[in-house]
Amino acid sequence: MHRIAPRVASLLLLALAGLLGGCGTSARQRPIVLQFWAMGQEGRAAARLVRGFEREHPDLRVEVQQLPWAAAHAKLLTAYAGGTTPDVAQMGNTWIPEMAALRAIVPLQPFIAGSRIVTPADYFPGIWGSNVVAGRVYGVPWYVDTRLIFYRRDILAAAGFDHPPRSWAGWLRMMAAIKARARPGDWAALLPLNEFEQLVSFSLEQPGSFLKDHDRYGNFQSPQFRRALRFYLRFFREGYAPRIDNTQIASVPIEFARGHYAFYVSGPWMIREFQRHMPASVQQDWATAPLPGPAGAAGNSGIAGGASLVIFRNSRHQAAAWKLIEYLSRPAVQDEFHRLTGDLPPRRASWARPDIARNPYAAAFRTQLEHARAVPRIAEYEQIVREMQTIAARAAWGELDTAQATALMDRKTDAILAKRRWMIAHGRLP
Amino acid sequence: MNRARAAAWTVNGLLAVLALVTLFPLLWMLSVSLMPQGSASTFPPPLLPAHPTLANYRTLFVAADLGRYLLNSLIVSGGITLGALVCNLLAGYAFAKLRFAGRDRVFGLLLAALVIPSQVAMMPLFLLVRELHIVDSYAGVILPALASIFGIYLVRQYARAIPDEMLEAARIDGAGELRIFLRVVLPLLKPIILTLTILTFLTAWNDFMWPLIVLTGNHHFTLPIALASLAREHNPDVEMLMAGSVVTVVPVLLLFLLLQRYYIQGLLLGSVKR
Amino acid sequence: MRPGRRIAGWVFIAPALIVIGVFFLLPVLLAVGLSLTDFDIYALASLRNLQFVGLDNYLAVLRMGLFWRALGNTLYFVVVGVPLSIGAALGAALLVHSRLARCRGFFRVALFTPVVTNLIAVAVIWKYLFQTRYGIVNFVLGRFGVHPVDWLGDPHMAMPTIILFALWKNFGYAMIIVLAGLQAIPDELYEAARLDGASAWRQLRHITLPLLGPTLMTVGLLTMVGYFQLFAEPYVMTEGGPLQSTLSVLYLMYNQGFDWWNLGLASAIAFVLFVFTLAATGLLVRAGRRKGWV
Numbered sequence: 001m002h003r004i005a006p007r008v009a010s011l012l013l014l015a016l017a018g019l020l021g022g023c024g025t026s027a028r029q030r031p032i033v034l035q036f037w038a039m040g041q042e043g044r045a046a047a048r049l050v051r052g053f054e055r056e057h058p059d060l061r062v063e064v065q066q067l068p069w070a071a072a073h074a075k076l077l078t079a080y081a082g083g084t085t086p087d088v089a090q091m092g093n094t095w096i097p098e099m100a101a102l103r104a105i106v107p108l109q110p111f112i113a114g115s116r117i118v119t120p121a122d123y124f125p126g127i128w129g130s131n132v133v134a135g136r137v138y139g140v141p142w143y144v145d146t147r148l149i150f151y152r153r154d155i156l157a158a159a160g161f162d163h164p165p166r167s168w169a170g171w172l173r174m175m176a177a178i179k180a181r182a183r184p185g186d187w188a189a190l191l192p193l194n195e196f197e198q199l200v201s202f203s204l205e206q207p208g209s210f211l212k213d214h215d216r217y218g219n220f221q222s223p224q225f226r227r228a229l230r231f232y233l234r235f236f237r238e239g240y241a242p243r244i245d246n247t248q249i250a251s252v253p254i255e256f257a258r259g260h261y262a263f264y265v266s267g268p269w270m271i272r273e274f275q276r277h278m279p280a281s282v283q284q285d286w287a288t289a290p291l292p293g294p295a296g297a298a299g300n301s302g303i304a305g306g307a308s309l310v311i312f313r314n315s316r317h318q319a320a321a322w323k324l325i326e327y328l329s330r331p332a333v334q335d336e337f338h339r340l341t342g343d344l345p346p347r348r349a350s351w352a353r354p355d356i357a358r359n360p361y362a363a364a365f366r367t368q369l370e371h372a373r374a375v376p377r378i379a380e381y382e383q384i385v386r387e388m389q390t391i392a393a394r395a396a397w398g399e400l401d402t403a404q405a406t407a408l409m410d411r412k413t414d415a416i417l418a419k420r421r422w423m424i425a426h427g428r429l430p
Numbered sequence: 431m432n433r434a435r436a437a438a439w440t441v442n443g444l445l446a447v448l449a450l451v452t453l454f455p456l457l458w459m460l461s462v463s464l465m466p467q468g469s470a471s472t473f474p475p476p477l478l479p480a481h482p483t484l485a486n487y488r489t490l491f492v493a494a495d496l497g498r499y500l501l502n503s504l505i506v507s508g509g510i511t512l513g514a515l516v517c518n519l520l521a522g523y524a525f526a527k528l529r530f531a532g533r534d535r536v537f538g539l540l541l542a543a544l545v546i547p548s549q550v551a552m553m554p555l556f557l558l559v560r561e562l563h564i565v566d567s568y569a570g571v572i573l574p575a576l577a578s579i580f581g582i583y584l585v586r587q588y589a590r591a592i593p594d595e596m597l598e599a600a601r602i603d604g605a606g607e608l609r610i611f612l613r614v615v616l617p618l619l620k621p622i623i624l625t626l627t628i629l630t631f632l633t634a635w636n637d638f639m640w641p642l643i644v645l646t647g648n649h650h651f652t653l654p655i656a657l658a659s660l661a662r663e664h665n666p667d668v669e670m671l672m673a674g675s676v677v678t679v680v681p682v683l684l685l686f687l688l689l690q691r692y693y694i695q696g697l698l699l700g701s702v703k704r
Numbered sequence: 705m706r707p708g709r710r711i712a713g714w715v716f717i718a719p720a721l722i723v724i725g726v727f728f729l730l731p732v733l734l735a736v737g738l739s740l741t742d743f744d745i746y747a748l749a750s751l752r753n754l755q756f757v758g759l760d761n762y763l764a765v766l767r768m769g770l771f772w773r774a775l776g777n778t779l780y781f782v783v784v785g786v787p788l789s790i791g792a793a794l795g796a797a798l799l800v801h802s803r804l805a806r807c808r809g810f811f812r813v814a815l816f817t818p819v820v821t822n823l824i825a826v827a828v829i830w831k832y833l834f835q836t837r838y839g840i841v842n843f844v845l846g847r848f849g850v851h852p853v854d855w856l857g858d859p860h861m862a863m864p865t866i867i868l869f870a871l872w873k874n875f876g877y878a879m880i881i882v883l884a885g886l887q888a889i890p891d892e893l894y895e896a897a898r899l900d901g902a903s904a905w906r907q908l909r910h911i912t913l914p915l916l917g918p919t920l921m922t923v924g925l926l927t928m929v930g931y932f933q934l935f936a937e938p939y940v941m942t943e944g945g946p947l948q949s950t951l952s953v954l955y956l957m958y959n960q961g962f963d964w965w966n967l968g969l970a971s972a973i974a975f976v977l978f979v980f981t982l983a984a985t986g987l988l989v990r991a992g993r994r995k996g997w998v
Contacts, residue, residue: 066495066647067647067648068663070659071662073963074963075646078962079565081965082560082646083560083563083565084566084646086647103749104749243857245857245942245946247945248835248854248942248946250832251668255837419742419744419746423753428752428753434804441805442804444799445811448811448815449811449814451872452876453814455872456817456818456826459826470832471837471838473838475838475840475843477840517719520716520719520720521716521717528712528713529710529713531710533713545985546732546978547932547933547974547978549954549957549974550971550974550975551731551735552974553971554730554732556967558730558731574723576727577719577724578724579724582720608712636823639935639958643958653822657824658936658939658940661824661831661940671832672832674825675822675825675828678824679821682821683817690813690816694816698881698884
């Protein structure tokens, strides 16, 4: 009778141990296995690219995992919080300061200094700069992006314009003309209200930043930002753009092809999407153009965006991880990557190659990328701009005016940055 | 007599309309999943595929790794179900039939804890799971779900009907408690075992929030997580999403149809006033 | 009683108790502590960066405009959604239970089907059925001359659309339980009433509903507690938008906790939601007690 207790207990322990053992992470074996995380279509392309790497390095194996773009930021943070970071990852370059502040990723200068492949001078300066935090380089750009305008040439022509807009004022005039001729249900522009990149782009087209005092306080009430916000809000107040979230659009290429929108502000991945999903009949009718400037000169600035490759501090194979980054940065591999994804290469050398040089849609990006600016490099960036966008959307719906909106943005930002100020005051952040 | 016939027509007509409204989204899902890419986003919306194709399923399984997610869902739900059966049956039976010090107090405590919603525990649970190094693993999803207060309650309600005389007789024959449980009690609990199995499996299969939090890379994604991330990608493909939905919905739907009696019995037992 | 049995009891409940204790009760206790700290992304990096902040998180929650918006949305969902769901369930149950109904088994299963479908999968389906330009719903309404409705894109329509979705998804659950309640009402009562010449309406009001009261109360409570935990529907269909009109408290907690890793603040949000859920449950129970349904 007394024996049952231990017997039951050991039975259950066995069962539990079996479950755990069967589910735990598998032990790494002889060929070193590098964990490489990449997002969306880049993840799919990476799975093919690493095969060449594995052929060159029989002692290394690369396991690629894909993260969904929409949740990538949260997932990377979760991985950091949970101690399950990979060796190498693709990372939106605006998230690098956050990961650097958390000491989740390692500085790469020692590797770069000894590299003949990764040569900083060949990269677009704004993009390279976005990977530098407090004087240290944390990521190697993998591809670049900046937001600019996609437009329908035929709709502009029908409204009497033979060139894309160059200034904010010119853009507004064009939209007024297009809107006046539009069928019901059609709009001049599409700027989804839950995307912060458009407003950030407009604000970067002017001097100054929306943060101040070493990025410790919000600076949304500055005249520059208010000007950008006022411009942004006109899209909605004048009825040029629908007040719509991107969750409610069935398919941008199809909508764009049907002429529901004449302008769309987005990034380079849309080139491939448009080429693939728009019918041949409208393929001649669309084009890209640099972002119009506040006072003329288009393409003088914009977000220096894109994704970089980083190495995590937890990685036990940092040297091997760097080999992978170097491999992926080789011009030949970069070309293959561009062919697979349509993503734009971060190195000027690659832009001389015929398929990019001759791509009519890429030229506008090239122009703008030379002047693109890095966004504030702090851990709270993503949270601040999302909060900013939430408030901007309320203003677009008419709940707030520009002054109220910017005041609210500053208040929210100051609250978000409270811990950062505390960290700085206690000498825990540079 | 005419009035009675009119009444019968009304009742059955209403039921038919209600059933149509209820089933239509699922039928539409099936139909769109067989349409070629891009054909569902037209106006007027097509109801049936002009040229049915399995291309969406092929794309999903070949390019989008759906097979892996299906397998993950099976592993996670199967693991949870097995473990939960062991834990809940043992505990439910003990609370119903074994007398031991503190029994009622412990059970009362568990029932009281039933009012606490699980999300209160989620933030510390993540930190705990991190200490156990099981973030982004099957174990991270399975372990916290291995026992449920509701499951224990269900088994206890059912096991109370087992006559004490049967257990006493077995004890007099010299059987140990584990032996009694395995040989005498388990056969009697067969209906509730089926109920618990299907309830647990369905809950595990459909669980969303915790797997969403604890699974980071796509290697361990379950079907709902994979489907949600597909749906939130840039410009998702309606036809392919519907095919993904079919794969997510159909297995459990079949299981339910197979075991519906036991499933519904579980719901009823669970809602009985205490 | 032999000692073996006494130990056996504890051994039998041990596995379940360990799992529940370690993975539920302990975290709940820890959550109390966590909600009193400023645990955030910096604290994840190093616990040196953690501060005890007392009730600051709770005050912050109560001062947060977004929290009240989320709470308002959640209450909207609960207050409109629960009665609708229970009403639909009652109606459906009465129809299926009716002596006039044919193929009862089929209808019972058909109407219950949405309950066992996967929430994410069917949310994806609904999103496309209710798509403004190409959705079938707007197409059908268009046939009746109704202009296209921006179901999930209009801040005033998004929550009603999600409520409609939840109604479709959940009414079958309550229907099954109500159906069981209906079957428990003895036929003699109706026969006696019919002999007295009572109409079907009067039978419903004076026999069915009063006897069904406790059942309705139970499913009402269960549905309500479930509806307070609104999350996956807006996560998939609207991401909380437009204009935060579908942001629920639980979604806010997820945002704060697992997007920004403000685990202290998120824990406080979870407890405040818990308190509101308890209060609402208490109110409903009190109302039920007055009618003798509890």
